[in-house]
Amino acid sequence: MREKDYESKGIGCYMFRIDDDTVIDATMHGNAARFINHSCDPNCYSRVVDILGKKHIIIFALRRILRGEELTYDYKFPIEEDKIPCTCGTRRCRKYLN
Ligand SMILES: [Zn+2]
Structure with a gap:
């Protein structure tokens, strides 16, 4: 849902899947590694x-x-x-x- 929300607003999405249950969302906060x-x-x-x-x-x-x-x-x-x-x-x- 969050990914689609970012897409609809034209915001680049920076998410990293940790496992089946956890995704780190560095779209709004995160270090340079997200790029x-x-x-x-x-x-x-x-x-x-x-x-x-x-x-x-x-x-x-x-x-x-x-x-x-x-x-x-x-x-x-x-x-x-x-x-x-x-x-x-x-x-x-x-x-x-x-
Ligand atoms: Zn390639």
Whole structure:
């Protein structure tokens, strides 16, 4: 519902699914990591880590990252019929995010 509400208002949506029951909504509040784009050939990956009973999203580098290089990770969206085109532009692009 919230995602549709943001779309109707033209607000970009920055949500991260933690598990089947929890989604972190960083649309209105969150750090710069919420702006990390998807890539089918990323230089980072994300992990949800439990620290003292509280879940955190941590972004790790997959390889050495050069200064000024855009950070990306694979969003790993579930496969759905309503496809979201991918514009990552890498040679390994799967053409869709889902
Ligand atoms: Zn792609």
